[in-house]
Amino acid sequence: xxxxxxxxxxxxxxxxxxxxxxxxxxxxxxxxxxxxxxxxxxxxxxxxxxxxxxxxxxxxxxxxxxxxx
Amino acid sequence: xxxxxxxxxxxxxxxxxxxxxxxxxxxxxxxxxxxxxxxxxxxxxxxxxxxxxxxxxxxxxxxxxxxxxxxxxxxxxxxxxxxxxxxxxxxxxxxxxxxxxxxxxxxxxxxxxxxxxxxxxxxxxxxxxxxxxxxxxxxxxxxxxxxxxxxxxxxxxxxxxxxxxxxxxxxxxxxxxxxxxxxxxxxxx
Numbered sequence: 001x002x003x004x005x006x007x008x009x010x011x012x013x014x015x016x017x018x019x020x021x022x023x024x025x026x027x028x029x030x031x032x033x034x035x036x037x038x039x040x041x042x043x044x045x046x047x048x049x050x051x052x053x054x055x056x057x058x059x060x061x062x063x064x065x066x067x068x069x
Numbered sequence: 070x071x072x073x074x075x076x077x078x079x080x081x082x083x084x085x086x087x088x089x090x091x092x093x094x095x096x097x098x099x100x101x102x103x104x105x106x107x108x109x110x111x112x113x114x115x116x117x118x119x120x121x122x123x124x125x126x127x128x129x130x131x132x133x134x135x136x137x138x139x140x141x142x143x144x145x146x147x148x149x150x151x152x153x154x155x156x157x158x159x160x161x162x163x164x165x166x167x168x169x170x171x172x173x174x175x176x177x178x179x180x181x182x183x184x185x186x187x188x189x190x191x192x193x194x195x196x197x198x199x200x201x202x203x204x205x206x207x208x209x210x211x212x213x214x215x216x217x218x219x220x221x222x223x224x225x226x227x228x229x230x231x232x233x234x235x236x237x238x239x240x241x242x243x244x245x246x247x248x249x250x251x252x253x254x255x256x257x258x
Binding site: 041044046047049050 | 249
């Protein structure tokens, strides 16, 4: 997890989402792997038709904001 | 392989989980085409295409016109938006196959009983779908715009399509939802 979190408002979420999308999926941290395993244990599967693989990766980016923004 | 016009006996034999390919004719229809089909049927007007024993594809294609029409992409669109139209449409036909993405409501599952099937086509695979389209046979209601018009495609081995709702009241989505619900309860977070 990075420690130098930046600060942004609601619009910053789009920027973070793009940053996450472009990250290397082979470099997930423990927290991201835990979420990925939880998702894949549900059995939703590709296109919701059932199966072991629902998501290929989980990438989380964090940033501070104020609840009033 | 399913050939059009559909053979009802063959459709009734299909079970959830079967994989099929379509050979013949596929009609595209999204929200506005569905609304107009129902309007025509309610007014007793003849449709410019045959929907009985047909295959309806929830799709808004990208088509270019050179010397003739060429389909660039024809991916599936979310079928749930058609939930409010499909049961009424099914009242007017004897046999129908619907291709789409993401499944349909319980009302549609009930309406498909003894009549037809819902086939799931993989989302995002518009270029693959276009490959199976050999020719545009006709286009109706172009005033609705390219994605909303009814395109009549001649297809060769269109698929793979997974039978996600069969004609016996079974829905793969409902089965999956039950399993997911159970697994969700077991989750320790």
